[in-house]
Amino acid sequence: MLRIGLTGGIGSGKSTVARLLVDRGAHLVDADELAREVVAPGTPGLAAVAETFGERVVGADGGLDRPALAAVVFADPGARARLDGIVHPLVRRRAAEVIARLPSDAVVVQDIPLLVETGQAGSFDLVLVVEADAATRLARLAARGMSEDDARARIASQATDAQRRAVADVVLDNSGTEDDLAAQVDRFWAERVEPARS
Structure with missing residues (x-):
């Protein structure tokens, strides 16, 4: 099994790279x-979040009120650390369960936005980082309906490009077209994935 950790800042294009790798x-x-799965209605994860942050973060439908929770944790690093302490161990446990069911020769890509922040780089055979310049990222986030202030706050709350590069085996530049990105993914697959599988 080849385990690849995929990361990059918000708006960098991780989801596009993940799709290209799945293809x-x-x-x-x-x-x-x-x-999202580990804090779904009725889960111990949601119960723990509600116990920590109060019923104000639970919507009328019994599900997590993400905007209400975001308003709390993005303004308070301590609150964010408490949330991470609940959710990250549950996500890691669930990921391990999913991976255990895959074929032993699988190429597994774990898309982890906070891979650097959570100190997981050493858990992978390869770390693949996706980058895009700030203007491109802000434009993508605006297209998703995020305000510029909110987008800048989210970017600032994550690891820097330099911190991600420090753990990267390969860096993909996603400031151009999807065709440019696909060509880089092809090169990564040919030069790093295929040799590791042979």
Whole structure:
């Protein structure tokens, strides 16, 4: 099994790279998707979040009120650390369960936005970092409906490009077109993935 940690800042294009890798035969384990799963209604994760932050973060439908929780944790590093302390161990446990069911020769891509921040770089055979310049990232986040102030705050709360590069085996530049990015993914697959599988 070849385990690839995929990371990059918000708006850098991790999801596009993940899709391109899946198109080439990789199995994707998406940390954001698992993070939603472990705090779904009725889960111990949601109960722990509600106990820590109060019922104000639970919506009328019984699910997590993400905007209400974001308003709390992005303004308070201590609150964010408490949330991470609940969610990250649950996500790691769930990821391990998913990976255990994959074929022993699988190429596993774990899309982990906070890979650097959570100190997980050493857990992978390869760390793949996606970068894009700040203007491109801000434009992508605006297209998703995020205000510029919110986008800048999210970017500032994450690791820097330099911190990500320090743990990267390969860096992909996603400031250009998707065709440019696909060509870089092809090169990564040919030069790093295929040799590791042979």
